[in-house]
Amino acid sequence: MKRGVIVVGSVLVGAVVGLFVSSAHAADAPGGQSIANSNACMGCHAVDRKLVGPSFQQIAAKYKGDAQAPAKLASKVKNGGSGVWGMIPMPAHQSMSDADIRTVVDWVLKGAPSK
Template sequence: MKFGKLAAFVALTACGGLAQAAPDPAKVHEILNKNACLACHAVDKKLVGPAYQDVAAKHKGDADAAAVLTKHVREGSSGVWGPIPMPPNPNISDADLKMVVEWVLEGAPQ
């Protein structure tokens, strides 16, 4: 009986370590401002580019979404959301880009 409780405790503890806190929206907005992302995108409405919440909806459940979005930001893209191309943003740091992509894929919470 004790072994069963110990095994359950170890399994739950290990799984709890895998959970990550959601990116802080205020920190993400600093990154978006610093990298001029908000010149073309908004959280909840289309500007030149799609709303971040629309991007989240389009990629919901897509296992490759993080890699795709990272590539689009880093290298730019064309024809994904219409005729206006997204210019590349090679200067955003890897850590900042990872945080922004995670935030978008979580639905771009405000």
């Protein structure tokens, strides 16, 4: 019987440690990346390669030095758009808050860093 308690205790300790490790990794990810992951952005975009849409690094390179880029990209995320990167339209993300959009856009314009 005591052996069962030890195993259960080990499993519980393992689960608790795993929870803290997962939380630590989530805390290491930039806010923009976390928001992008939770709003289906990664279904069409990747950090470093083209998928359906351009990579986040391609977007950062295209808009580097453009003072209007944050506003342009925030509007494109919120309202959708097409024609800049090809014929496939980007859908609107009107359910995303303006604050979340700004966070993602700022992260993308920095080149989508992992930390």
